[in-house]
Amino acid sequence: MEPVKRLRQRARLNSQIERLKADRAILLICLGIALALWVPTKMAQVYKSEKKVFLDFRLPPNTTFSRLPPKDMVVVVEGTGWNLLYDFIIAAHVRLTYDLRYSRSFRLSRGQLRTDILNGLFSAKLKIVELNYDGLQFDLEPVLSKKVPVFFAGTLHFEKDYNLKAPLRLTPDSITVFGPDSQIRPLISISTDSLALNNLSQSLTRALSFSLKPEWSAQPDRVMLDVQVEKFTEKSLFVPVTLPQHSDSIKYFPTQVRIVFQIGLSRYSEVSSSDFSIEAEFDTAKTPTPGSLPLLLSRQPSFIRNVRIFPETVDYLIVEGVFKK
Secondary structure: OHHHHHHHHHHHHHHHHHHHHHHHHHHHHHHHHHHHHHHHHHHOOEEEEEEEEEEEEEOOOOEEEOOOOOOEEEEEEEEEHHHHHHHHHHOOEEEEEEEOOOOOEEEEEHHHHHHHHHHHOOOOOOEEEEOOOOEEEEEEEEEEEEEEEEEOOEEEEEOOOEEEOOOOEEEOOEEEEEEEHHHHOOOOOEEEOOEEEEEEOOOEEEEEOEOOOOOOEEEOOOEEEEEOEEEEEEEEEEEEEEOOOOOOOEEEEOOEEEEEEEEEHHHHHHOOHHHOEEEEOOOOOOOOOOEEEEEEEEEOOOOOEEEEEEOOEEEEEEOOOOOOO
């Protein structure tokens, strides 16, 4: 009896599985019919879609635009889903070409641009509903090339007790810029892209491009920035004070003062008191009276920093009778 019972149970299970398969097939058929009715209905409705338009130009040799026109634009077109789909499958974008080889100036009106775009669409049933251009003006002029120096446009901030070991170096230090004659002719220099370097304590090199107008190009298109950094320390020296005028008529003291400055470790031993000139400033236009004279540092090495003088003035006395008429 037990085997017969199991056979009956298996038969009932198989029957249920067959009914489920039949129900699933019916469900899929219904979904297919609904989809077949829904898609044509939705695709027959009107929709809006963006269309990218590329602009190409044929120019005379050695000429360029005074003001660079847009390379592309986006317009909004309207049509049924079927027409939009058909146009997208044939061409995802529109490409327009204009021949400017025989004209130095040309204006493309809004109406002409709209007509050209419509002619570029593969579906004649589409229409343009949004075009954000009132027209385009094309003016041509000769291309001019000019070699100009390059300047670093940026800021440097160092860690405490660090500074430049040598002046910033750009390689190459000049480039050739190409562009419209009216823009390139008055050009006297070109700057790099802005760059901020902070907390510097080590030397580095960095490739930099340039701040160019859209109508310009450059050769080469970048330069190498070399920043040499080293640690600085403090050094002091005693330097004689000189008085360029009336040295015989004026006695001043002290005759030498102490200077304190920051210098890189690599050049610490190169600097001596003979590398400095300190002058006492005396105003000959005024009647001399005893007092003090301010000191002027008239000569110093270019690679030192933060020079201070102690004291900042010297006392003086006038030799009697020298200034009498």
